Amino acid sequence: MSTTAFSVNPQLTAIALAYQNPQAxxxxxxxxxxxxxAKKFTYTVYTAAQGYTVPETRVGRKSEPNMVDFGGTSVTAECEDFGLDDVVPNDEQEAFDAMPKPSTGGPVSPIELSTMMLTGLVQLDREVRVANTVFNAVNYSGTNQTTLSGIGQWSDRANSDPLAAITMAMDIPLVRPNKLVIGQLAWTQLRMHPKLAQAIGKSAQTAGYASRxxxxxxxxxxxxxVGxxxxxxAKKGQTPNYVRAWGKHAALIHVDQFAAQLQQPTFGWTANWGGRIAGTFLDPKVGLRGGTRIRSGESVKEVIASTDAGYxxxxxxA
Structure with a gap:
């Protein structure tokens, strides 16, 4: 193996592809x-009006049909590289290789463990990026958003009506939402809300738990x-401060992977170049006996394609 070139390892890439965050x-x-x-790609953003403005379609006996022109704005973007490195000293790997192991199962190697941990952190970084993108008011048309407060918040079970709020909000976007994305803190209050319990149970009950x-x-x-x-x-070295990536918010969005590929309306998608990768290269500067540097990452770009397709x-x- 070269001492400098990064080598994509199929076994480690398989681990990176299969790895799931322990929280699932x-x-x-x-x-x-x-x-x-591709790494660099172009997509077209069309104005909503041209898809909803009704032209004259009546054709006279000897006239030509009315001509319409579909124009949009071409946007050129590029997938960004996201990845992390770790180093396993050779003496640690040699100690693992020398230790007795059961015929099946048993501990994973330091390199495999490092691959899983690196992949998990890259995934977590993407999770936070997507949450901050989807739960950002600038990515919605002006009338397609609201900030709840006081008795309007769903944690106020006596006064709020999330069922009515969500139902009416679904009628606002030009493209009707097909998914509700919601943070766990908001979901807990929503599923316990008496308005939902009454509507689902078709009774005057004031308590219960509704499923997704x-x-x-x-x-x-x-x-x-549910996020x-x-x-x-907190930054490295500071006291940990654990927070929910998806906070206390919710969004109604229309997402269709195949519609995006056909340039049909969808709230957003992720450009993905090449899939996840993982591999190694030798690092002679680590420790007394050198080591192996492990790298795991991906090349992606989150795209918000239609601000009219969500609320x-x-x-x-609270």
Missing amino acids: ALIADKVLPRIPT EQIADLLELDEII QGFYNL FFQNCV
């Missing part, structure tokens, strides 16, 4: 699904996606 709570790929692209499937069916949504992941807001609820709960 990362939702970025569901919210902004991946679409294969029950609420999705009630609201005529394809899916409810549960935590991340540490944002900020600060759903």
Whole structure:
């Protein structure tokens, strides 16, 4: 193996592809699904008006049909590289190789463990980026958002009415939402809200717990996606400050991976060049006996394609 060149390792790449955050709570790929692209790519943003303005379609006996022109703005973008390195000293790997191991199962090697940890951190970074993008008011048309406060917040079970708020919000976007993306803190209050319990149970009950499937069916949504992941807001060396990546917010969005590939309206997607990779190269400067540098990463670009295809609820709960 070269002592300088980065070598993509199929076994480590397979680990990176299969790795799931232990919380099993990362939702970025569901919210902004991946679409294969080149490193540099171009997509077209069309104005909503040209798809909703009705032209004269009546054609006279000897006249030509009315001519329409579809124009848009070409946007050139580029997938960004995201990755992390770790180093495993050779003496640690040699100690692992020499230790007795069971015939099946057993501990993973230091290099494999490092690959999993690196991949998890790259995934977590993407989760935070996507959450900050989707739960950002600038990515919604001016009338397609609201900030809740006081008795309007869903944690006020006596006065708020999240069922009415969500139902009316779904009628506002030009493209009707098919998914509800919601942070765990907001979801807990929503699923326990008496307005939902009454609508689902078809009774005057004031307590209960609704499932994602029950609420999705009630609201005529394809899916409810709950963001549960935590991340540490503090810098390295400071006291950890664990916060929810998806906060206390919610968004109704229309997301369709295949529509995006056909340049049809969708709230957003992720350009993905080449998929995840993982590999190693020798690092002679590490420790007394050198070591192996492990690298895991991906090349992606999150794209918000239609601000008219969503509705944002900020600060759903207190």
